[in-house]
Amino acid sequence: MKQSFYIAIVFFALSVISCKENKEDNGRLKVVTTTSMITDLVKNIGGEHINLQGLMGAGVDPHLYKASAGDVTKLSRADVIFYNGLHLEGKLVEVFEKMNATQVTQVALGEALDKSTLIGSDYFASNYDPHVWFNISYFKQFVAEVTSTLSRKDPQNAQHYQTNAKSYLAKLETLEAEIKAKVATLAPEKRILVTAHDAFNYFGKSYGFEVVGLQGLSTATEAGVQDVQRLSKFIIENKVKAIFVESSVPRRTIEALQAAVQSKGNEVTIGGSLYSDALGNAGTEEGTYIGMFTYNVTTIVEALK
Structure with missing residues (x-):
């Protein structure tokens, strides 16, 4: 009953907000992210050319996170939503599904990975371990997906996104080398x-x-x-x-x-x-x-x- 009531509230919020403008007055692309890892990644790629809002802050457990009315407003007004997927944000799935009928572009970054390389599980609903950011090569693929999406949605700033991505990928290469040396x-x-x-x-x-x-x-x-x-x-x-x-x-x-x-x-x-x-x-x-x-x-x- 509580879940049905919650979804009803989401439906109502979406219906009220759907007619509103998707862009801020400054014309920048409105981007909403879920986990703090994805927020940081998108910030590095989008920089000053996007209006970025992250839903989850420090210490927030994405497995248990439920969208507030304010979150629904942010999501509904976004041009692009980036989230992990693979059922990490399990309690947001229904919200994302209800938004499929809107004009908001949703990108589940983890779903774009080669499933044959992921760690499976007999005990998790998605059958895959969703904590893919702890493999830096997967995070690099996230960078490529974010860059491609932002460039497609905002072609005027595509060169900026691609330049930022190149710089960030170089930092990830350095990180990987430092980690291997430390673990050794x-x-x-x-x-x-x-x-x-x-x-x-x-x-x-x-x-x-x-x-x-x-x-x-x-x-x-x-x-x-x-x-x-x-x-x-x-x-x-x-x-x-x-x-x-x-x-x-x-x-x-x-x-x-x-x-x-x-x-x-x-x-x-x-x-x-x-x-x-x-x-x-x-x-x-x-x-x-x-x-x-x-x-x-x-x-x-x-x-x-």
């Missing part, structure tokens, strides 16, 4: 990453980490006592030195895991807080994709050494 300082047998939920599988696949999450791919599922006991046994058997909390997931799940390990006469430290489904605060290094990735890798490597 950690012995392969120590590359076991235990986190609150399964957000780092693409990272693990790229850099040789065994990744184990207390929760599944979506934070909508909760870890139970058996999950905690199973993982505590794994930590003890593999002599894992540190486990990690996530900025967008409550600390209590990992603290419960630490307590379970300690109850068996063993020790494991909390190695720090990682950014998984959201960037850090705006205006900080961790508030950018590149800064977030650098921070995460440094935190992981230093804690596991």
